[in-house]
Amino acid sequence: MSFANLSSPLAFDRRALLAVADGDIALMRDLARLFLVDGPQTLGRLRLGLAGGHGVRVQMAAHTLAGSVALFGDDRSVELARRLESLGRRNDLAGAEPVAVELTAAVDALCHSLAQFLEDTAECPSS
């Protein structure tokens, strides 16, 4: 299957992920499936931390998210997660809510793109 022929407006850089996964589409699919489960869960932990005013929880969840979204070349989500990580570390959550809202939207878009990617590559062999 020609990966270059896959074309749809996506929230992540397929070529970046292809490079990270060393051309291994099965691995890319694994990573996409994992994020579809883990991304929203981590986001949920971040929102809980925010609601409870727990800077450390916000920091840890944002740290995990930043690492995960970086794999997909989603620079905007990385930036938002890093900002939340920094706010959490300083336990300065006053301005965190709008950033979290924006990150939630970005992660939703990424999940949508990843689901699309899995559909597009459904015929590729699994690992």
Next chain:
Amino acid sequence: MSAAVAEAEPGFKTPADAAPALPLALVVDDAPLDRRMATAIIEKCGLRVECAADGCEALAAIGRAVPAVIITDLQMPNMDGLQLVEAVRADFPWVPVVLMTSRGSEEIAIAALHAGAAHYFAKRNLKTELPVVLPQVLAAARTDRRRHELLSCVEHVDCRFVLDNDPAMVPLLVAHLQEQLERMGLCDKSSKIRVGVALEEALLNGIYHGNLEVSSVLKEESEGAFRRLAEQRRRQEPYCRRKLSVDVHLNTTKAVFVIHDDGPGFDVTQLPDPTDPENLLKPSGRGLLLIRTFMDEAVHNAAGNQITMMLRRRSSPVIGNQ
């Protein structure tokens, strides 16, 4: 690896699937995507991989199968990377731990390196750096493990150390002897500390009270005055010429330490009874109490300038006459 982690990680190879001859790497990270990426890269390096989501899961995995190398994240819930490094260094010192660092974890990374981590790389460079770091660390660990195995074959050691009156040398000698005792199976991790305390007390007694003739009464009155006088005498005749000799005889059943100072000695019959609770808090008797408690035997010569201590090998972790 927990069942939950196995389920969440497509493509994970269980030990039963993998060739048993391949060395095992343990990947520790709370982020499933990072675990999966690291697994893919390490498998390409020719290792089997097991995964854990935090330090607690990692220790449980190590309990089931000791890996050849551990690759760990730093910021994790329950038990972080630093705590994991400390635990591994304490119980599996020959297993190298490699740190995956990321932005925001610089301080904990430095602490973990000080605690004994073997190497580190930036997580963002996982794909390029891990295949370089892994063979380096494995080769170094292999050499270290073989050396450890060789030294564990030692059955008999006789040696003598002759020290000047420098108290700073004492912890170094004690650490060396503790390592030797542990390697020969004469003490375990818990009793090692107690034996170390006894050795340190005996060595410092020989330096301060034996060679330098600084009284423990002065120590009771003023620790500062005690230290100043000791420092002064280290450079004065006749004290500065005196040496502390330490004869060590180790075999597979017992350890004997003979510590001899060149001082005038003392009347051992005048020592306060260290087993009398009345004397428990007196500095003059405390060292001897610890020595007699932590060693199986401890006797002075008639002149009072030599102590012979004996420690028997025992299966129980408790050492001494408690």
